[in-house]
Amino acid sequence: PQGRLLIRGGRVVNDDFSQVADVLVEDGVVVAVGRDLLPLGDAPRGLRILDATGKLVLPGGIDTHTHMQFPFMGSQSVDDFYQGTKAALAGGTTMIIDFAIPKKGSSLIEAFETWRSWADPKVCCDYSLHVAVTWWSDKVKEEMKTLAQDKGVNSFKMFMAYKDLYMVHDEQMYSAFSQCKEIGAVAQVHAENGDLIAEGAKKMLALGITGPEGHELCRPEAVEAEATLRAITIASVVNCPLYVVHVMSKSAAKVVADARREGKVVYGEPIAAGLGTDGTHHWSKDWHHAAHHVMGPPLRPDPSTPGFLMNLLANGDLTTTGSDNCTFNTCQKALGKDDFTKIPNGVNGVEDRMSVIWEKGVYSGKMDENRFVAVTSTNAAKIFNLYPRKGRIAIGSDADIVIWDPEATRRISAKTHHQAVNFNIFEGMVCHGVPLVTISRGRVVYEAGVYNVAAGDGKFIPRKPFAEYIYNRIKQRDQTCTPTPVQRAPYKGEVFKLKSRET
Ligand code: DUC
Ligand code: ZN
Ligand code: ZN
Ligand code: ZN
Numbered sequence: 001p002q003g004r005l006l007i008r009g010g011r012v013v014n015d016d017f018s019q020v021a022d023v024l025v026e027d028g029v030v031v032a033v034g035r036d037l038l039p040l041g042d043a044p045r046g047l048r049i050l051d052a053t054g055k056l057v058l059p060g061g062i063d064t065h066t067h068m069q070f071p072f073m074g075s076q077s078v079d080d081f082y083q084g085t086k087a088a089l090a091g092g093t094t095m096i097i098d099f100a101i102p103k104k105g106s107s108l109i110e111a112f113e114t115w116r117s118w119a120d121p122k123v124c125c126d127y128s129l130h131v132a133v134t135w136w137s138d139k140v141k142e143e144m145k146t147l148a149q150d151k152g153v154n155s156f157k158m159f160m161a162y163k164d165l166y167m168v169h170d171e172q173m174y175s176a177f178s179q180c181k182e183i184g185a186v187a188q189v190h191a192e193n194g195d196l197i198a199e200g201a202k203k204m205l206a207l208g209i210t211g212p213e214g215h216e217l218c219r220p221e222a223v224e225a226e227a228t229l230r231a232i233t234i235a236s237v238v239n240c241p242l243y244v245v246h247v248m249s250k251s252a253a254k255v256v257a258d259a260r261r262e263g264k265v266v267y268g269e270p271i272a273a274g275l276g277t278d279g280t281h282h283w284s285k286d287w288h289h290a291a292h293h294v295m296g297p298p299l300r301p302d303p304s305t306p307g308f309l310m311n312l313l314a315n316g317d318l319t320t321t322g323s324d325n326c327t328f329n330t331c332q333k334a335l336g337k338d339d340f341t342k343i344p345n346g347v348n349g350v351e352d353r354m355s356v357i358w359e360k361g362v363y364s365g366k367m368d369e370n371r372f373v374a375v376t377s378t379n380a381a382k383i384f385n386l387y388p389r390k391g392r393i394a395i396g397s398d399a400d401i402v403i404w405d406p407e408a409t410r411r412i413s414a415k416t417h418h419q420a421v422n423f424n425i426f427e428g429m430v431c432h433g434v435p436l437v438t439i440s441r442g443r444v445v446y447e448a449g450v451y452n453v454a455a456g457d458g459k460f461i462p463r464k465p466f467a468e469y470i471y472n473r474i475k476q477r478d479q480t481c482t483p484t485p486v487q488r489a490p491y492k493g494e495v496f497k498l499k500s501r502e503t
Helices: 081-090 108-119 138-150 170-183 194-206 212-217 221-238 250-261 272-276 279-283 287-291 305-315 330-336 353-363 369-383 469-481
Strands: 004-013 018-026 029-034 047-051 056-059 061-066 093-100 126-132 155-159 186-190 242-244 266-268 401-411 430-440 443-447
Touching: 004 369, 004 401, 056 369, 061 081, 061 353, 061 369, 081 093, 081 430, 081 443, 093 108, 093 430, 108 126, 108 138, 138 170, 155 170, 170 186, 170 221, 186 221, 194 212, 194 221, 212 279, 212 287, 221 242, 221 250, 250 266, 250 305, 272 305, 272 353, 279 287, 287 330, 305 353, 353 369, 353 401, 353 430
Parallel strands: 004 047, 004 056, 061 093, 093 126, 126 155, 155 186, 186 242, 242 266
Antiparallel strands: 004 018, 018 029, 056 401, 401 430, 430 443
């Protein structure tokens, strides 16, 4: 038994409304939300009381996109499932969704089990896994079904970039999206045109551009926008919902927004890096500083990008937020000292995402506290079928809760962050919005800078396919969209006989 916890007097914020209320937690679950749940006075034995007067009580953040200890580009990201999830808790995030990524030709299920064997003994917060589809065969198709039905995976990511390593082509996306629809899973894409990137990179190197700026110069925004539209087109032909991970540019965000206006079921996920900083850093005279900002798709050099992405996140055009946390130390980034194509791609964000969004979104006046909860937690829980177990403070929900001080500030720095990586892309940024206490399934795991959590305290959270929810609607749409075969009138002089068709 994990004991009882009473969070008293705070403003409980869900995505749809806020109320001043107490929250009573028992055995890891919320059992009551209401005014004056217990009379003031001595706490009954075994009940811990946290005073949240004047503070916000939020559903813990869900980071939809991380790569902990990811073996990638000749390195392995330094924030592993222990340090990465610990840092998440310090930032008010109580769940991450990471990616199991098989090599081309290898088993999806084996990749999934490998990632679980890395994560299970180390995680400090709850987690789930998306699985990548990096190649196509009957076996892949079958494994997707098994993962959805037996392993708790309801989202599959296709890379349209990283040629030779992970990239899939349109016909493979068509097949994978079709299977997603069949098994009730969400299709996700890393949307960048991998062929254009490869050609662009060759061109830059031939011109003698070998520094981090080359990374961005060979991938103009159109490379992301084209792939985004292509993925949306394929998904709409298949009639399958689509989730675009790390929307990094204004052009790609507009493509997503336009598609939504046309009624397509597509979700866009900006990430903390793209909302909090930009690609002007690629031009820093300090090579390491520049290289630490290299990720794929790149941070954009247009400095109006973060504000634009935040506007769309606030108004509903973009839906969720992740971090794409995939951190490499300076010595690892240095692998690309003479050739930007060898700089391991990835930035931090798992710890700072919540504060960066509070500062740039809420404190700046673009969104309210309810929208903040929607984009940092609830929408992710809904899309990935974790709701209302996660993403809400209500009776029966997991007690993943953050006591949040909206007015306090903190200064982000690699010197004080809890991540393993030795650099922080938000260095020096002052954010309003500070997590004071983080509660994971009813346990106070982080409070006033002090941890009370151990490796393995987090749990794998399986996610069911979307049998009833959105998919019935989609199947209905299929029926109304599929054309009934019509026999056209024969051309004049046509010699062969058309087979008559029954209707
Ligand atoms: N982009 C990154 O920056 N890192 C990991 C994988 C990716 O797509
Ligand atoms: Zn990606
Ligand atoms: Zn800089
Ligand atoms: Zn990623």
